[in-house]
Amino acid sequence: MDLQRQPVLEMRGISRSFPGVRALHEANLRLHAGEIHSLMGQNGAGKSTLIKVLTGVHAPDSGEMHLHGQCIQPVSPLAAQRLGIATVYQEVNLCPNLSVAENIFIGRFPVSRGKIDWAELNREARDELGRLGLEIDVTASLDSFPVAIQQMVAIARAVSMDSRVLILDEPTSSLDDDEVEQLFSIMRGLKGRGVAILFVTHFLDQVYAISDRITVMRNGECEGEYLPAELDRMALISKMIGRAYVAPSEAAAAEEKRAENARDSLMSVCGFGRRGLMQPLDLDLRRGEVLGLGGLLGSGRTETARLLFGADKADSGDIEFKDGIHNNTRPFSSPREAIRAGLGYCPEDRKTDGIIAELSVRENIVLALQARRGWLRGIPLKQQRTIADRYISLLGISTPDAEKPIGKLSGGNQQKAMLARWLATDPSILILDEPTRGIDVAAKQEIMEQVLALCRKGLSILFISSDLDETVRVSHRVAVLRDRNKVGELAGSEVDEGSIMQVIAGSEI
Amino acid sequence: MRRGPRAILELRRHSLVWPLLTLLAIIIVDCFVNPGFLHVGSRDGHLFGALVDIANRAAPLMLVSLGMTLVIAVRGIDISVGAVVAISAAVAATMIGGTLVIENGAPVYISKFPMVLALLTAVVVAGLCGMWNGALVAGLSMQPIIATLILMVAGRGIAQLLTDGQIVTVYYPPYFFLGSGYLFGLPFSLFIVAFVLAILLGLTRFTALQLFIQSVGVNPVASRLAGLNARALTFWVYTFCGVCAGIAGLIISSNVKSADGNNAGLLLELDAILAVTLGGTSLAGGRYNLWGSVIGALIIQTLTYTIYSIGVPPEVNLVVKAIVVFAVCLMQSSAFRAMVFRRGTALGAEA
Numbered sequence: 001m002d003l004q005r006q007p008v009l010e011m012r013g014i015s016r017s018f019p020g021v022r023a024l025h026e027a028n029l030r031l032h033a034g035e036i037h038s039l040m041g042q043n044g045a046g047k048s049t050l051i052k053v054l055t056g057v058h059a060p061d062s063g064e065m066h067l068h069g070q071c072i073q074p075v076s077p078l079a080a081q082r083l084g085i086a087t088v089y090q091e092v093n094l095c096p097n098l099s100v101a102e103n104i105f106i107g108r109f110p111v112s113r114g115k116i117d118w119a120e121l122n123r124e125a126r127d128e129l130g131r132l133g134l135e136i137d138v139t140a141s142l143d144s145f146p147v148a149i150q151q152m153v154a155i156a157r158a159v160s161m162d163s164r165v166l167i168l169d170e171p172t173s174s175l176d177d178d179e180v181e182q183l184f185s186i187m188r189g190l191k192g193r194g195v196a197i198l199f200v201t202h203f204l205d206q207v208y209a210i211s212d213r214i215t216v217m218r219n220g221e222c223e224g225e226y227l228p229a230e231l232d233r234m235a236l237i238s239k240m241i242g243r244a245y246v247a248p249s250e251a252a253a254a255e256e257k258r259a260e261n262a263r264d265s266l267m268s269v270c271g272f273g274r275r276g277l278m279q280p281l282d283l284d285l286r287r288g289e290v291l292g293l294g295g296l297l298g299s300g301r302t303e304t305a306r307l308l309f310g311a312d313k314a315d316s317g318d319i320e321f322k323d324g325i326h327n328n329t330r331p332f333s334s335p336r337e338a339i340r341a342g343l344g345y346c347p348e349d350r351k352t353d354g355i356i357a358e359l360s361v362r363e364n365i366v367l368a369l370q371a372r373r374g375w376l377r378g379i380p381l382k383q384q385r386t387i388a389d390r391y392i393s394l395l396g397i398s399t400p401d402a403e404k405p406i407g408k409l410s411g412g413n414q415q416k417a418m419l420a421r422w423l424a425t426d427p428s429i430l431i432l433d434e435p436t437r438g439i440d441v442a443a444k445q446e447i448m449e450q451v452l453a454l455c456r457k458g459l460s461i462l463f464i465s466s467d468l469d470e471t472v473r474v475s476h477r478v479a480v481l482r483d484r485n486k487v488g489e490l491a492g493s494e495v496d497e498g499s500i501m502q503v504i505a506g507s508e509i
Numbered sequence: 510m511r512r513g514p515r516a517i518l519e520l521r522r523h524s525l526v527w528p529l530l531t532l533l534a535i536i537i538v539d540c541f542v543n544p545g546f547l548h549v550g551s552r553d554g555h556l557f558g559a560l561v562d563i564a565n566r567a568a569p570l571m572l573v574s575l576g577m578t579l580v581i582a583v584r585g586i587d588i589s590v591g592a593v594v595a596i597s598a599a600v601a602a603t604m605i606g607g608t609l610v611i612e613n614g615a616p617v618y619i620s621k622f623p624m625v626l627a628l629l630t631a632v633v634v635a636g637l638c639g640m641w642n643g644a645l646v647a648g649l650s651m652q653p654i655i656a657t658l659i660l661m662v663a664g665r666g667i668a669q670l671l672t673d674g675q676i677v678t679v680y681y682p683p684y685f686f687l688g689s690g691y692l693f694g695l696p697f698s699l700f701i702v703a704f705v706l707a708i709l710l711g712l713t714r715f716t717a718l719q720l721f722i723q724s725v726g727v728n729p730v731a732s733r734l735a736g737l738n739a740r741a742l743t744f745w746v747y748t749f750c751g752v753c754a755g756i757a758g759l760i761i762s763s764n765v766k767s768a769d770g771n772n773a774g775l776l777l778e779l780d781a782i783l784a785v786t787l788g789g790t791s792l793a794g795g796r797y798n799l800w801g802s803v804i805g806a807l808i809i810q811t812l813t814y815t816i817y818s819i820g821v822p823p824e825v826n827l828v829v830k831a832i833v834v835f836a837v838c839l840m841q842s843s844a845f846r847a848m849v850f851r852r853g854t855a856l857g858a859e860a
Contacts, residue, residue, distance in 0.1 A: 311734055339736040353734055356727045358795050363720055370717045371736030378716040421735065 006069065008033045008196045009085075009165050014053055014063035023049040025220045026063070031165060031196040036187055038207045039200045041217035042240055042412075042442050047200055050217070051167055055087050056080040067165070086158030087167040094154055096143035101125030103142050104157045128160045129153070132186045148179035155186060159195070166190065167198045172206060176296055176466070184210050202439065204233055218242050237441050265322050266460050267429060269308065272317030272331065278303045280316055281486035283479060285429060290452070290461045292475030294468065294500045300484035301464045302348050305431045307331070308462070309345040310338040339372050344422030348433040348464070350411070354418045357407030361399050362388035364406045364417055369424045391420035395450060412443035419447065423454070430454075431462045436470065448474055468497050480504060524789045528804040531787065531837050535811045542819050555691045559814065565689075567810035568698035569594070569757035573777055574784040574802040575705060576753030579746045581785050582726045584794035585646055585653035587747060590754040590781055592664025593638045594774025597758030599671040601631040602768030607681030620681045632755045638664065639751020643744035661778070668770035678767045688764030698760045702803075705753065709799055722746065726794035780809050787837060808837070 007030040016024040024046045031037050041047045052058045054065065056074030065072050067083055074080035077087070094103045101122045102109075110120040125138040134152055142150055151171050158166055168187075172180050187197055187210060201207060207214060208228055216223040216239045223239050231239075266287045273280035278300050285291050293301045306312045308319075310332030318329040321341065332338040335345070347353035356364055365388045370379055379387075388402040395416040399409055406417055415435060422430055432451065436444040452474060455461055465471045471478060477491040480503040488503040539546040539559070549558040573590050580587045604627035605620040620627065638660060645656035679685075690697040713719045724732045725739045733739050757777070762768045786792060787808050788801025812833055816826045839845045 309734075334738070335734050336736045336738060345734060347731075347734055352728070353731050356724045356731055356735075358727045359720075359723060363724070367720065367724060367732075367737075368735045370720060373717070375717045375721050375742075378718075378720075 007031055008068060009054075010066045011050070011054065012064055012066075014050065014060045014065070016049055016053055016058055016060050023220050024053070024060070026222075027217065027220065028222045028225075029054075029198075029215055030225065031198060032213075033164070033194045033196050034191050035212040036191055036197045036199055036210050038211040038214045039198055039217065040207065040214055040236065040240055041223075045217040045240070046220040047217055048169075049220070051087065051169060051198075051200070054080065055085060055167065081161060081163075084162060084164040085167070086161055086163035086165070087169060088151065088154045088158055088171055089169050094142055094150065094157070096150075097141055099139050099141055100129075100136065100145070100153050101138040103153055104128055104138075104160055106157075124160075125156075128156045132156055132159070132189065133182075134186075146179075148175045148182070151175070152183065152186060155183075155190075159190060163195065165196045165198065167200075169200045170202065171199075172201055172203060180206065202441070202444075204236065204441075207236075208233070216240055240441060267319065267321050269319045269331075270317055272307060272314050272319070274303075274307055274312060274315045277312060277484070278307055279485040281479075281481075283308075283486075285460050285462060286476075287460055288455055288458045289476040290455055290463050290474050292471040292478040292495075293462065293464045293481060294471055294478045294490075295481035295504060299481040299504075301481055302433055303484065304481065305345065305347075305433050305462065305464060308338070309343055309431055310334050310336075311345070336371070339368060339425065339427075342428040343431065344368070344425060344427035344429070345431040346415070346418045346422060346433060346435055348437065350414055350418060350437075355406045355414050358405055360403045361392070361397065361406050361409070361417055362402040365391055365402075365420045365424055368421045372425055387424055388420075391417075391423065395420055396446060412439040412447075415439055415447065416443075419450065427459065429460045429462070431464075433464045434466065435463075436465065436467070444470075468500060472497050472500070524798055525801055525804070527840065528788050528801050528808065531840070532804055532808050532811065535808065535815055539811070539815050539818065542815070551694065554694055556694045561696065563807070563810050563814050565696035565698055566814075567806050568696070568702050569760045569774075570777065570780055570784060570810060571702045571803050571806040572705060572753045572757040572760070573750075573781040574788070574806045575702075575709060575799060576750030577778075577781040578785050578788070578790055578797050578799055578802040579709075579722060580653075580750045581782070581790055581792060582722050582794055582797035583743050583746050584726050584729070585743065585747070586782065586792075587639075587642060587657045587750050588654060588778045588782075589638065589642060589657040589660035589664055590750065590757075591774040591777040592661050592668070593635050593751055593754035594758035594761060594777055595668035595768070595770050595772075596638060596664055596671070597631040597635040597755035598762035598768035598773045599668040599677065599770055600634050601627050601684075601759055602677040602679050602762055603671055604630060605679055605681050605684055606677070607679050607684070609680065618681050618683075620684075624681070624683055628759060631759055632752055635755020635758065636748055636752045639748040639754075640744070642751065643747030646747060647740040647743035665770055668768075668773070672768060672770050674770070676767050676769045679762070684763050685766060686763070688760045688762070698764075701756060701760065705756070706799065706803065713799070723795050723797065726797075781806075783834060784809055787834075 009029075009031040011027065011029040014024050014027045027046060027050055029039070029050065039047050039050070049058065053060045056076045056079050059073075059075070067085070072083055074083060074085070095106065098106070104125045105121055110117045110124065112120070122138050129136065129138065132152060132155065134149070134156070136145065136149060142153060145153070155166070155168075171183060175183065187199070191197060199211065211228050214226045214228060214231060214236070216226065216236065218240060264287055266285050268282070268284040270282050271280040272283070281304065283291070293304060295301050303312070307314045313333050314331035317331055319331050320329055332341070338345070351357070356367065362384055366379055366384045369387070373379065385402060391397070392399065392402060397409070397413050397416045397420065399413060406414055409417070419435070435447055435451070439447070448470070451461060463471065463475055472495055475495060477489065478495050478500060479486055480488040480490065480500055482504055490499055490503070536546070543559065546559050549556050549560055551557070573594070577587060577590065604622045605624060607618050607620050609616055609618055611617070642657050642660060645651045645659070646653050686697055687701075688698060692700055721732075721737055721742055724735070725737060725742055729739045754774070758774060761773055784805030785802045786805070788798055788803070788805035790797040790801060812830060816829050821829050
């Protein structure tokens, strides 16, 4: 790659502060035509702010931006779009109830004789998707397609506007491997057409699979710009977290796995399922263990978690607790019941199922505890503050104070607050559904360390993650799901990626 | 809350500052129009004057607004409160009735049923109306505006059914105390409002009700997963709103000494929603402000008084009211304020 070449886009010395936070300080970024450039950094490193400055959501306090050598100052996302800077966000920002074609050309429908030319619209939409190698019914409504396709439609929309710069903000976080591969081939195609792509992700594998160049950010500053070949994974992680990265100790993990068989059972479910949602399954959760749920996207991991927690009611099966905290074999009919019995559940979708965005960190943390006490016995404000402050410091939640609305925190800190909400109820079983999704490497590691520490104190955890490597690393045992069916269980030394893949693929062990 | 951190106090002050300024502005206008506006005199141990009169007349609206505040906080709306006012008034009026008899040579008014029983029945019926709304919204997941529209329409019919389509006049003086009596020199209706407000503030202070209501209002799905019984909460909030409307109905019918199924509490729901909004509670649900709603109700009543006292012809008074309300809403909208003040800050940045 020719470093001397004139970049398509250059951001120089960008600074931006928010009340109490210096989000960006003298940040730089260069994008060349026909390259895929990864932007890496922990949560709160300033990636999102940098992108928002670039797309005109925030105005920079200082610094300049050049597009094709000309100084630009986009004042709104629309203005940025007109300049040829298009963005595809993690959450698809389209209209789910409109057709695919309408979504691609919304706001600029082809018109003939004063009417919308639907035939032309659909034809152009098919062409546009065809160029991305996607053949779908463009007249079907967008929400009839999986998220992956919706994301590609969003990309088609961006590309159809002749964008020279395409920003992909964590596009892969809800895609499975095949879908990621499909997305990558589209990205490579666009790269061949000379589009400069800025790719933001938390998945290291993907960074190395596709990047031509990597910019690392830390604490609102640019740590540097690297070629993937110059920067191995350890070095990349170290640069992101600003200190040497210590891989979790293999020996300690092995030791824990050996102690596995000594544990006694805490909760066992039998024939647990719900018609149309999950085939009946048996699970046995032991005291102080991490039970992983392995399987691909859509295999029924979240469904299992929701059934166990009573979020969806199981229509068959028994549940049995060994130490009598719940003297009934009936499945829980509401989360309230499950919480009374000592369960906690960190849902996968933090934004819609987890946080109460407008309420403060304090209120979010005490919510489940207060719910269990009932509304009559309010926890005094002083005690609430004590609880909140304790978990803020224990889990290292970075917030100016406990009264800040939780919606204003970064994803990793929101996740820690969710963890705090459940820890405050002193649960005996915690269900963690994708606890590290959308979270940077360091926070991920911190959260997992907290979880394992709790486990050593006797907490049992049901762990769900799309990151198989993570599942293997923390789980003592792994139950494997396929097509909403439990297809196997691995324990101790059998737990490794290979064997899980084998079970998922369907070969018996 | 005596020694809460500064930030909370400031926030609270901030959220009440616009409603208070609005109220103050209207009062200042009144002082110019009517120099004796602020005068509060005493007659037979009763305080009297424009301010007392406004507060007394605002009492029913304040009550309904308090109920509405909580409904709006859980992402709902209750447009049936006006009809519930009519039902409650009809129940109380028909049960009391009142006739004049001569007992031992002295005229005595007697009621059909004991007054306490009549009042309780009216409030219980209003509570049942609230439960009906709550069941539709929380149990059947109906859109709140549609669910309460049913009772809004049917309620007036029910009220007329109770009164046989007539305006029922009450001849029983003890009943008039609710709406026009005085206690310690102040209108009795204000004590009713103070009582309900005190209960709500007490619940806010000593229970987790506020946390739960706000939590359900902001994110019902996440609230359920955190162990809240969002449905039950919503149900009881609507029930409470019905009870508030019922008490308001008693005050109104006591004040006019009759119950009119067609006109009692007419359009009260809109005034209540407006009062809640003026008080700084967002219609999107979540954070709510009880004091704000009380002030909002006072703003509306003062405004009505002002429009009459500056001599606006009755035909156009709704238009004038609408214009003032529109202006007030603009002033309270942060987007509008940002638009107005942006010019100022931009100039400052250049300098």
